[in-house]
Every structure is written in C-alpha cells, then in structure tokens.
Amino acid sequence: MRRLPSLLTWTVIALAGAVAFGRLALVRGESISAAWLLTAALCTYAVAYRFYSRFIASRVFALDDSRATPAHRLEDGRDFVPTNRWVAFGHHFAAIAGPGPLVGPTLAAQFGFLPGAIWIIVGVVLGGAVQDFVILCASMRRDGKSLGQMAADEIGPMAGNVALVAILGIMVILISVLGLVIVNALKASPWGVVTIGLTIPIALIMGVYLRYIRPGRVLEGSAIGVVLLIGALFAGRWVAEQPVLAATFTLSATTLAISVMVYGFVASVTPVWLLLAPRDYLSAFVKIGVVLELAVGIGLVLPPLRMPALTQFGNGTGPVFAGKLFPFAFITIACGAISGLHALIASGTTPKLLNIESNARLIGYGAMLMESFVAIMALIAACLLTPGVYFAINAPVSALGTTVESAAHAVASWGFTLSPGELTTLAHRVGEQTLLSRTGGAPSLAVGMAQLFSNILGGDTAMALWYHFAIMFEALFILTTLDAGTRVGRFLLQDLGKRFWEPFGRVSWYPSVILASALFVLMWGYFLYWGVQDPLGGVNSLWPLFGISNQLLAAVALCVGTTVIMNQGKLRYAVITAVPLIWLVIITMTAGLEKLLSPDPKLGFLAHAQSLKQAILTGIFPHGVTNASVASRLIWNDRLDAAVTMFFLGAVIVILLTSMNQWRHKLRRHGIRHTPVIPA
C-alpha cells in the first residue's frame, strides 16, 4: 500500500503531460499559452527521468555504489576528484550548454512550434539524454577514457581515426557557423560592437587580477567581471547615442568576420591565464545565471505563442532555411534534442568527478534534460514574437528585399501580417538601426527575451537594455566556444600533423603553435568569410552542415554505446541505443543526400552551383552576386560544401559498417572488457 501515493502522483504527472501535448497538437487558429508547452516538457522529463533513466541505471549498467569510481581509485586531487553530485551536475551542465540550444530551436520555429517542441522533448528522453548517460557510464567504467579511445578500443582503430577526423571537421563547421551568428548579431549595431568588444579587455583585467593581484580568487575576479560587463552595456548605449562614434563602430559584416578571425587566432596563441580561462569562468557564471533568469521570466509571464503550431513551410519553401520538415527540423535542432559533442564532455572531465556510480544518472541523463529545457525556452522566446516579426528578422535579404516595405510585402505573401512601421518601431525600441534580415537566430531570440523581461522589469524604456543584454550573453557564450574551440582545433591539427612531421606536434614550440593556429583559423575563417558573402544567407548552408556533423558524432557515440552494452553481454538492451542510432542514420543520410542532390538550388549545393554556372553564361546574376568572378568563387564553395557533406556521410557509413561487423562477432560470442569490480 506504501506505493499507492507514488503510483497516483506519477499517473497524474503522466496524464497532465499527455493532456498538454494533446492541447498543443490540436490548437488551430488562436494563440496558445506557453504554459501548455512547459507542462508537456516538464511532465515528460519527470516521467522519463523517474522510469526510463532508472531502467537504464539498474538493468543496463547495474550501477553499483559499492563499486569504486575512478574518482576514488585514481584520486589525484586534480582531474580525478570525488565530487558532490550537484556540484558535478552544475559543472557538467555548464560544460555541455552553449549557444547551440538557443539558435537551433529559433531557426526551426519556421515550421511552427509543434515540430520543434516534439523533437526536443521526445528526442531528448529517447536519444540525447540516453547518449550522454550511456557514454558517461561507459567512460566511468573505463577509468574516464575519451570517446575516441573507446571507439578505437571497442569498435576498432578505424573507428577511432574516423572519430578524430570527424571531430576536427565538426569543430571547423561549428566555429564558422557560430562566428556567422555573431557577425549577423553585430553588423550595423554600434551598441553591440562596443559592448562585445569591451568583453575582451574585461577578460584581460580579470586575467591579470587572478594571476597577480589575488591569485586564484575566481569568485572575486568573476564578480568584478560581471560588474564591468554591466558597465560595458551602458558604454555601448552611450556610444550608440553619439553620432560620430556610432558611425565609427558601425561595422560591415566583412569587417566583423575578419575581426572575429583575428580574435580567434590571438586567443589561441595568448597564454591561457590571460584571456581564455577568465572568459571561461565568466561565461560559465553568466550561462547559469541566464538560464535561471529565462526560466523565471517565462514562468512568471507565461507568454502566448503567436506562431502557429504548424506553418505551410513544412513543404520545404521556408525562407529561414531550405528543406522540408523531414528531415530538416531534426537536423536544425541538434543541441537540445541530441548532440554528439556532449559525448566528448561525458567522456572527458565529468566521469573523473563521480563520487558514486549512481550519480551518473542525475549527471548524465538529468543534465541533458536541463539542456533540453533550455531549448524549449528558446523555442518559446522565438514563438512569442508575431510570425511577421519573426520572419522579417530571420529571413535573408534574398527573400525579403532590402526595405521594410518589401519585407512587409514578402511577409504578407506568406500569409502573415507585418506593417512596415511595426518593424521600424521595434528596431528603435531595442536600440538598433534595423532588424531586417538579422539572420542566425541571436537577434530574434534577443527581441523575444527583451519583450519577456521588459514585461517584468523596467517596462518599455528598459527594452533596449534587455535586448543588448541578451545579445551580450549570447556573444559571450559564442566567443568562449570560438576561442577555446580554436585552441582545441589547433591541438587536434597538431596531433594529426605530427604523424607526418614530428616537430609540428610540439605544443609549446612557437613556430608550430603559430602555424597550427593560423591553419585552423583559416579553415573555419574560410567558411565564415564566404558565409557572410553568401547571397542566400550563409546560415542556409552552414547550419544544416553543422547539424549533420553534430548528429554524425552522436551516431559515433551511439555506436560506441551499443557496442559497450553488447560487450557487457546484454544484447537485448542494446535496443536503447540502437533505436536512436537508426533514427539518426536515417535523418543524417536523408538530409545529407538532399543537400547534395536536390534539384532545388536553394537546397542542393550542386544544383546551386549549376544555377550560378547558368547565370555566368546568361550574364543575369541573382541578387547579391555582383560579377562572374564572385559567381565562380561561389560555385567553388558549393562544391566544397558538397565535398564536406560527402565526407560526413562517408564517415557515418564507415562507423556504422565497422560497428556492425563488431556486433556480428558479439552475437556469436560474448566478451567483457570493462575494468574489473573493485569494492569501494
């Protein structure tokens, strides 16, 4: 009888979630409160955490608190440190969460709120959280081994090498697309440029403080940093109000792209204590603060979702990015539903912190649910805008034209309403010159957040401050990923390069440091530079590539997970990772092939190249292409994008085939390879 109250509670939670989902799916015509979406998400997370993650913990991995974790067995006071589970949760969450779950759902809102919402919620409980949890458990049982090592050990050396090169490819695409998001958020915005620019000297001040003035007092240093950040916000506003200064800091997209590249290079070769580490601390604090704030804001206001549940763009005619709902909704939203990059964290620092085995459930499965919740909140922030405003901000110039009048006309042709004055007024209210075609997701999220927060605090006068506050923290996340990512890329390159020329791999030899950093910055810088010039809007080609590459890494992780479960002799439970794996293979393959072969020039890279070739012959160029030499360059880029897509697809196939070969052997004889049980 003791179980009856629990049974009743969980029945109520499950029913509430089901009712909320039903309400979301059936709404037509009128706007619906965000409360329904929050209820559907939170109830699903609760049920999945209580039942599914427990099933995985007890049945699949048989997590056992009497078994010593690597943090205890290998304790060194540095990497391997037994850590309180909530602290480890916070650390893991701060490491996995970045700009990804904010941008993806914003872009996918062009299909309406329903497809994104379902994929974020269902994808995480059956896919993303399972992946993170399984990889964390696997790594914990293997002394904290990395994903690449596990791929090599469990599947084969080939899989390990593919994983390594794939990670390099993903870093290139990730950094270039994030750079593009930042460029689009800052172009023609003196306020934004000054605020974000000032975050660099702020990090330097923190760096000096933490090294020379009060060594290691990270909390004090970060508090100073936060105060200075708020100062930077007001400094930006002041500059934007001075006509001469404002003109000086109104930068073109190309200038910004080059500045971002220079910054990435400098950050990669500067000592870490000066720039990277202080930025990282500041970013982690701001990240946790903003997520809590967003939750409180949405919880208090419960805004109505003005975007319809489904728009007509499911058929592939959407202006924000090309492609049908299937598979592109599932590619566009990677982080928040399932993200392969998390597997690197779950097999990096986190497994070395676990105090007892059962903590892996909260940290692996739970932290990913939290990230999914961030994605749901970003979706709400995008959908609380009227569809007219949403599309005017997120559609590229090629779809909207260059004036608010042409934009209003285009929006009307899609069946939504937007008066030209509305957009101009909104731009002034948030302290920007224009909001037209500010693609990449960051500006529209910031407008959504500014509307939300100005409801609670400060009213209309504070809206511009809230907008730039949102832009500032998004840029802070992104620049932190960009500078640390460039450094990671440099090490990956050096690691690969030393196989051909040994001195290239020396990590503290200046010539090779400079060379590898420059090389890696040029790799992502190339995509960024041409993404900025792309007449279709670079987001259209780069974001799907990022989605495909991230899902590819998730496929690698799930192959490793499936093999690990099989190696434990639990063949039938391999289904829990095999099902999301099959789904990922289907969506990455379909999306990749469509990006390659679709006859629609907006969607297919090769078709786009073909249409430009035609343009050179006829001499009639599409909007944004000025002459034949630009067109030839764009043709080359389309082919490069196609080659990158083919590489990612090839990598998926290689990993899958080598894994399947392993699984065939496993089905014949069982082998167990994890660390033997040692009592705590």
Place this chain on the structure above:
Amino acid sequence: MTFTALLHRIVGAPDYQAYLEHMRRCHPEAEPLLEMEFFQQRLNDRYNRVGARCC
C-alpha cells in the same frame, strides 16, 4: 565544502585547498606544488590538450 569552493568547482576553477588536503592525506611524504605553480599547472592541463568544447 565552503560556498566559494562549491562555485569554483562548478565553473571548473582549480581548488588549491582541496589539492593540499589530498596531498596531506595520500602523499604526506611529497612536497606539494606552490599555489602559483598549481594554478599554472591546472590551466595548462585544462587547455593544452584535445579537450572538449561544446556547442
């Protein structure tokens, strides 16, 4: 654990006191690193390798 130490751990900042404690407990014979050396060593360890960086 103090509140400060807790926040340090969450953002991944090095915790010198915890390190000293570990050295006292497990390696009493060894000379622990000085505070500055420890911070430098931790930062190099965290950033000078193919670590993970997330979206």
